[in-house]
Amino acid sequence: MTDKYTQLVSQGLGKDVAKRLGLPQPVVLRRHQPGAPLVTGPVLVSGDSAGADDLATTMLGWGLDVRRNALPKEKLGAIILVLDAVQHPEDLGKPVLTAGASLRDLSPSGRVVTISRTSQSAQTPASAAARQGIDGLLRSMAKELRAGATANGILLEEHLSTTSPSALGALRFFLSGRSAYVDGQFLTVHSTSGRLPSDADKPLAGKVAVVTGAARGIGAAIARTLHRDGATVVAVDIPAAGDYLAAVANDIHGTSLQLDITREDAGHRIIEHAVERHGRLDIVVHNAGITRDRLLANMDESRWQSVIAVNIAAQLRINDALLASEHFKESPRIVSVASTSGIAGNRGQTNYGASKGGVIGMVRSTAHVMEPFGGTINAVAPGFIETEMTARMPFAIREAARRLNSLKQGGQPQDVAEAIAFLASDAAGGISGEVLRVCGQQLVGA
């Protein structure tokens, strides 16, 4: 759970002392509970485009307390900065400064969400400059927020409206406690696919999901979260982890499948189990992964090969089986666990970095293959997550890794699981080929 330092400085004397000494002040983050409200207070929608008006109307329909102008001293649950129509960097000033004037009124664990368009699709240099400017703006703003508040952005392709299903899905994800440890990140919406769930607390109702590496840590959290959201879960792990796996499966009324995912027939076995036992297969989460750290100068072949085999080669082979299967054609979802090591690199992890970078490449390429039948594939890249594995790191290194992010704390397995559950849902149908970092805006590696 929350680390001891965070508990100490979150309240009372510890909070005062930390403040006076200028120590990092992490807070206990707002995390999703079934039935919890989307935001903790009124939502300010800033921006004067038609897209902003449409969005405000939609959010009123959700029963939110929507403001088009801030009231003095009123605490806000979220600020939504709609910048979908900016044509020139000079257009940014007014809406951004208006939103900025309300930042001090943002509640603890409040949210800032920008909505803008991808710079690649811009028609003019000025438009591209304005759109790309939002990238720098958002990431800087996220670093200024305090008390568990986060800032994230939604990027729309040229023709998409602010109220397209996955724009709304991403907005709800960012506003909610599900995105507690996602900070300073963008999600791009590519199409009008997807739909919001009829029951917000059971967005995966009726789905059958397979989670690899589900016996412990992040994988177990993913299995539990998908179950909480309504999915029937097949929990997969190596036979040697079978006892932990059985405990997870029994806890969430799923089934356990003891399987070495590097086996040639692993994909076939997964499909067969899901279809025979549960009648269908909708979601596959590639979570299983290993580390075999060594400096490259000291790396032996078995360390290198085993990491590549488990972390990326197995995923590629299983995906081949999935994509060839008639049972994986109804808007299927694949979500892979990548790592910030695969983006920013990590000393001693050349093999791991190569495998996780490989996951990102695989996801971007496979997105095109899955598009024709409404499938999506995305990756989640966790930063420092509090698990049994990170608990074994040396104290000083662990403490540094934990604090070097905008939220000044490590994430929970739950935080990674929430991002995966969102990307696996119908609401994310218009999002594919994306890599979403769950890292609290880690300060190194962008």
Next chain:
Amino acid sequence: MAAADVTTDGTLDPATTPHTIRQAVIVGGNRIPFARTGGAYVKSSNQDMLTAALDGLIARFGLQDERIGEVAAGAVLKHSRDFNLTREAVLGSALSPETPAYDLQQACATGLETVLGLSNKIKLGQIDSGIAGGVDSASDAPIAVSEGLREILLDLNRAKTAVQKMKILGRIRPKDLAPDAPNTGEPRTGLSMGEHQALTTAQWKISREAQDELAYNSHRNLAAAYERGFFDDLLTPYRGLNRDSNLRADTSLDKLATLKPVFGKSLGSEATMTAGNSTPLTDGASTVLLGTPEWADAHGLPKLATVLDGEAAAVDFVHGKDGLLMAPVFAVPRLLARHGLTFEDIDFFEIHEAFAGTVLSTLAAWEDEDFGRTRLGLQGALGKVDRAKLNVNGSSLAAGHPFAATGGRVVASLAKMLHEKGTVDGRPARGLISVCAAGGQGVVAILEAA
């Protein structure tokens, strides 16, 4: 309507078709790795291990909160406080607490007998599903107080006054304090199982080399089965153990030949039975999921094999007419005859390796013309078992033998082998199981690929 037909939540859910002979299929199984006594499970009770085996089965087949028709299991070495062992394990598992359970005990045949008993209930329409199983711990074995101390303690319990109690306590002598530990000795002969088998081994002139070779094959076959992932869906790790701890994948005939004999040393002839070709004391638990084909289909579960039939036999070992562990020799021909089958019709032979000598004496008896005529009532020898079909994925010499858990191990493994084999010459693949037991008993069964 009888109250017994109604679940406690008031819904009517009886077994579907009463009093009809139906099929009983094996859906699958789960066991924990078997551990040599005093090893990984030294702190585990029978109830702990049986619950773990059940929970792995429940997870594999998605049976959480399921009301199973009945669960039957047992243990050979059992504490008196565990009178409701199986029901307690069910209550500690993820099954519905409304699942009934009973304990059964038939020495080493306990596990196989639970399979046959529940299969019969399924075939008769009494239940639609069942879990059979067995467990044993020689590490956590019950130790009783001596007979003298027991009498004194019972008298003490009946005493009313402090003076009476003091008088009774004064009767305790140092010798009364020695505990009465369980042993594998036969009550009527005083001989251990190993010494009994040594007599039989010598009688059938089974060589040391033949016994060592059988043990070697058991280890080699079991290790190969693990290597190709055969047990991936038959076993769930427990307390850090992923494989049977008795398995010696690197054993060799040379190594086995170096072991000193432990049984039959007083027989005069050369002693041949060693720790290598006898099973060690072992801890472990196993379970088997059974049901009607319809029940399996309705739950989206596989149908590996059907339980065709079973047969029990017993021999008069007390007067030396037959060897203690030779009862299956008589049960098998009776079972085959009932179905008009011969050894040619069997594709897998699972003959429990209590001792290598047991298996080889059994095979020798079946191959003996005179024995077939005079003892089995046949025209000649029952037949020769094709060694290539014998215990092809290893047996108790390698896996170990937690008495009541062996039946479940064999049934689940054989069911999977039969399912993989499918059909032979247009008929379902067929397997024969033979388990010998203390008291001169034996239980055998035939399974067919479903």
